[in-house]
Amino acid sequence: GAGVSQSPRYKVAKRGQDVALRCDPISGHVSLFWYQQALGQGPEFLTYFQNEAQLDKSGLPSDRFFAERPEGSVSTLKIQRTQQEDSAVYLCASSPSASGTDTQYFGPGTRLTVL
């Protein structure tokens, strides 16, 4: 069975460019999460979807960050006008229910480097 997949695995962007990161969750999973992991740190929450509804975006660091999940499956995290401080690994996770008691299954992440 397929796990959570993310693409691209690596992205290099010049400062000021826009980037789009894709997450394919496990089929049928209701909840989808995005996290940002800086080097040597634990992941930090960015945003949460329940089906297509974005229920929590409190972790998005600025209005340059935008996430969507229009059909309740695939999600895209978009970063506009990238800055060097955006360099990090972006992790996507999904879980089967909306109860908050299930394990979250993580993808391999997208490593973003902004030059």
Place this chain on the structure above:
Amino acid sequence: KQEVTQIPAALSVPEGENLVLNCSFTDSAIYNLQWFRQDPGKGLTSLLLIQSSQREQTSGRLNASLDKSSGRSTLYIAASQPGDSATYLCAVSGNTDKLIFGTGTRLQVFP
């Protein structure tokens, strides 16, 4: 605001030793606590999930305990092996579904 701390930050041990990794959190109002493993350049793999009503969970050589009232959890690894070398992350969830992570313990087990 919930904060999660892990001690030690790094650990290097010979193969065969029994290990204890520590995790503490500041707000005891949690739904669950999870331990994850992260290999370099990889995503996170869930090891154990303890619901707030539980005291411990076991999987193979791993045992995790939870003392919610004192805000502490420990991950016990028995008979460590070189393949256990990785970063171990502790995370808690509260009344929202998001996970709040510690900074991890980097474990190296040498032959």
